[in-house]
Amino acid sequence: MSDTPSKAQASPQGDVKTDLQAGLKAGTLDELYAESEHWQVNAGGETIHAKRLPGRWRRIKWLAASVWLIFFLGPYVRWDGRQAVLFDIPNRQYHLFGATVLPQDFWMLSLLLLFFAILLAVATALAGRVYCGFFCFQTVWTDIFTLIEEWLEGDPRQRRAFDRAPLSLYKVRVKSVKHLLWVLIGFATGWSFVAWFYGALPLWRDFFTGQANSAVYAFVALFTAGTYLLAGWLREQVCFWLCPYARIQGVMLDRTTLVPAYDLTRGEPRGRLRKGQDVIAGQQGDCIDCNQCVAVCPTGIDIRAGQQEGCITCALCLDACDQVMDKINRPRGLIRYASLDELEGQRVRPMLLRARVWLYVGILVLSVLGIGYGFSTLVSIELNVLHERSPLFVELSDGSIQNKYTLKVLNKSNDDLQARIAVSSPVPIEVRGIEHDLRIRHGEVTPMMVFIRIEREHLTGESIPIFFTADATLPDGTEARAERESAFFAPEP
Incomplete structure (x- = not known):
């Protein structure tokens, strides 16, 4: 040019x-x-x-x-x-x-x-x-x-x-x-x-x-x-x-996707129009080849050539074409949001009848529910209990059995807290290591060692459930609690 x-x-x-x-x-x-x-x-x-x-x-x-x-x-x-x-x-x-x-x-x-x-x-x-x-x-x-x-x-x-x-x-x-x-x-x-x-x-x-x-x-x-x-x-x-x-x-597009599209049937054959001249139906399409749709395109493409890689669906060509249609007394919509099925005169499937839409919506709903559940279950402290694996248990000189645990308390609040650790079990137990409150810094994991001893006569099997609890009082006076279940291991009776 x-x-x-x-x-x-x-x-x-x-x-x-x-x-x-x-x-x-x-x-x-x-x-x-x-x-x-x-x-x-x-x-x-x-x-x-x-x-x-x-x-x-x-x-x-x-x-x-x-x-x-x-x-x-x-x-x-x-x-x-x-x-x-x-x-x-x-x-x-x-x-x-x-x-x-x-x-x-x-x-x-x-x-x-x-x-x-x-x-x-x-x-x-x-x-x-x-x-x-x-x-x-x-x-x-x-x-x-x-x-x-x-x-x-x-x-x-x-x-x-x-x-x-x-x-x-x-x-x-x-x-x-x-x-x-x-x-x-x-x-x-x-x-x-x-x-x-x-x-x-x-x-x-x-x-x-x-x-x-x-x-x-x-x-x-x-x-x-x-x-x-x-x-x-x-x-x-x-x-x-x-x-x-x-x-x-x-x-990601299909025949039902709405995109800025040029109505080829209505616009062709295109031809230039002189000032004062009207479009004659049947002899010339509504497109007067003014190129305004190209002039406003930020990527410089011609939408009349069909869908292209450069089309970013900004719809600015719709505004340009509609203004030209107003000037030549033709109906708007020569370039409009339309699907391929619509442009070809085929029956347009309703959005709710498309399987892909339901699949996408289902995943979106599950994601939102998961995020909502996560925020609704956020706690100020978390407790993790690691049982010593080597060895699983130790037999003391008096015949009792002892297990060792590492407790890790995570403080999710914005303040340092004092955590109170408690341990319970269906059978009588003796606990060492929880005599004092545990100071847990905000945003950090604080470990502590706990030893649990059970007399042989109270052992009912090779494994007994043990329940750990961490309680802390927040600055606003509310109580935060975290619980974790573990097990106490012993030799065969």
Whole structure:
């Protein structure tokens, strides 16, 4: 394709700034066709300057992207005098509002990851790559970066002209401001990521005074550079070449999946339309080949060519096409969310009749129930009892039998506690090692040795159940208890 000369190219260097700021306002079909000279599928050889149009799906896209405000503001939410959500990796503690999860409860994290993985799968099966188009951090950050670019350099036509314009003081100043804002956003991204693990308030205190450890500075620098590079420079190339999800989406779609699709039957044969001319039914399809769907696509694909790897299901082409349909007095929906069965005129199966949907929903429900059960059964202390295996028992000089146990008490609370250990059995026993309370530090496992002796006349078999109990009083006055059953071993009667 040949490039149409812009005003910036034809003007003297001193008038570049004026021409770039003036630009061209596309409002007629002739101007839309003029713009389409620049649009083509991008293979990495040039920068995609997507056109930004208001519309229903653009608003939905911004609302969905606003979920990422949690990423930036979440570390500043307080709960009981501390950060509400803090993944304290050095101390191996994960604080989730009022609950403290330790590595021993890692299985809940596994269920949480399973939940999000299946949620991603079911969303793709039902509506294509909606995560990519509306929630993915790469998509959201790129959208913000290009918005800044538009504020500073103008619309796509002006930006292309600005990139080709000779180097000048004005160009250096605008480019410098743009890249500085990109770097600041990247820094805010790295800062917020580290705050979830380090703590927002300690990070503000330690980072600028040089008291933070080297890992903190390394992660902030890594995320700053990564965000700047991926969202500012690579952009859609991340979706094409780096993101594995783009590669596997094909096996997650079926004929019933709703995706942005071009209605070939209604749109073809496409043909250009002159200003003031109406589409004649039967002679020309509704597609007037204005290429607005390509102009707004952040990855530069043509949705009319069918589903492609580059389509991230952002639905911006729907807004663009609907606006053109309004201008030529044709019904909306030439490009719409539709399934292959719908486009081919086949009967569309209801969502609730799809076996895969029920399977996905079942896994999601089980994951949520498992996570809920885990949080509902969280206790402040846990007790583990290890029986000495070599030897299983010792015969004392008076004929009695003695077993040795190692008790490990885990304190899951945020305070040091005093644990009271008790032992019981169906037969009379003598216990040594529990005479004093056990001091258990918060977030740590504290061991203790316990010896149990039973007279021979009380032995009723080779194994007798033994019950261990650990009790502790929390700072708020509530009692925490952990119980564990073990066994007492003896020789054959």
